[in-house]
Amino acid sequence: MKPSQNLLAALTLLITSLAPPRSARAADAPPTPALGRNAALIYWQAFNAVDGQMKEEAFAKAVSEFNTIAIDAKVRGYVKDSVPLNLMRFAAAIEPCDWGTGMVIEEQGPYTLLPHLSKLRELARLGLLGARVRLAGKQATAAIDDLFAVYRMARHSQAGDVLISHLVGIAIEAMANQFVADHLAEFSNEDLTVLRDRFAKLAPLTHVKEAIIGEGKTFGGWMKREAAKLSDFKARQQFLALLSGKEREEAVKAIGDPPKITAMVDEMIGMYDKIAELMALPPSEFGKAHQDFQAKIEESRNPLSKMLLPAFATVHGTYHRSLAQREMLRAVLVWRLDGRAKFDTIKDPYGDGPFAVKMADDGREVSSKLTVRDQPVMMKVKWKEE
């Protein structure tokens, strides 16, 4: 070794020994952001993988018709070692999920892009196709894992307090519930016991009033900010684009009067609080309260309230239908495992007694006393008691 090399080696050793240990350096480093564990990032990788496969017509058909398509070698191939399914299971196992929507709504308001919602629905269908293929292949445990990944995805969809995201979560859960009801006869008692236990431990979907409160804050904040800068032509156009017909004409007239517009926006934001209160009402009390509130909106002659408040009666009905169907599925699982007598001990949360049961050709129809938009809430179950 040359002297210069010796010197270099010695210096390197000296510098290394003087440097703080690895752990100490790590402590000095900026903390890793909490977003490091974010299910949304993994879901996006799954979406990307699905996008690539959806270009194949047969794959797209299999996903779209996940519950009815004939299971052949090709369909089994879509599920076996599927990259998007593996990513979906991985994402579903992660607790934190942040789609970034809250931050974006504050900036973009009603123009916020929500591209993940349609993709979540698609991934849920693929997940249920996976569950169906595994169930048919006598891999019930793996099928249950896929099924609960979809249930978890429904909850992840709701992250961010956006009303539409909540509804997508409800729709995904409804798909999973119907899947269980459609394939009830195919599970063994042992598998169904596992399914029932996991179902009981599943966190409830977030109450829809939380989304109303959240959206009132973010969307309301955007409206307030935009209303303050309506002298800007672009801001004015974006604002008016949200309205149409008579309501737009009224807003155009008010735009030259900033205090009036501000008062309109404030009144509309204030109505979100009232809507959140209405959302907490049971269906039996909601109808009358909704009518009264609707009359108040009409009386207010506020074009913003008339056109921009969410379709909360639809949302209220959808939310309670999901609660009823979840309880119905729980009751059906009890019937399948413990008999009809036990089923009859489970009360319809919207009635005075148990759920009603009607026999059908391929199983039975379980229904609640709850009606949503004049339709009874029911669930078709493909299972006949031996």
Added chain:
Amino acid sequence: MIESLDELERELMALKPRPASAQLGQRIEAEIGAPITLGRWYAPLAVAASIAVAALLLTLFTPAPTDRTNGTSTLHANGSIPAIDSTVPTLIAYHRALAQSEADLAALLDAHAAASHAQPASNAAPSPESPLRWRDDSMLDQPPNHEKPT
């Protein structure tokens, strides 16, 4: 339109001041009572005047800015208000579908999913024509940190 403006701008920039005549110099000398060299002060004044004229012409003939929100022209202050584009997965598009029915919302979500497969990924991302607009668009003009000169 833009091409013809570029041409006009080039022509204006190419304008050169004519040399001052001897008579003009004599008249100015007579008025201020001192001999002057016309070339020294006249040239920058003429250039400044040319630029001012060019700027004025450009201001007068440049078309009104296009609203990049959705590509509609904002030439007139009371121009048409852009419509909400339901092909873009925005919060307002979904709320409008929900106002029709739950089924409409589901159909719109499925349509967006299908459209996202039909388009190349670059088209699916927000384009300059999309409604995505930050409060401070100047952020977009700043280069990322690694591009900043050291």
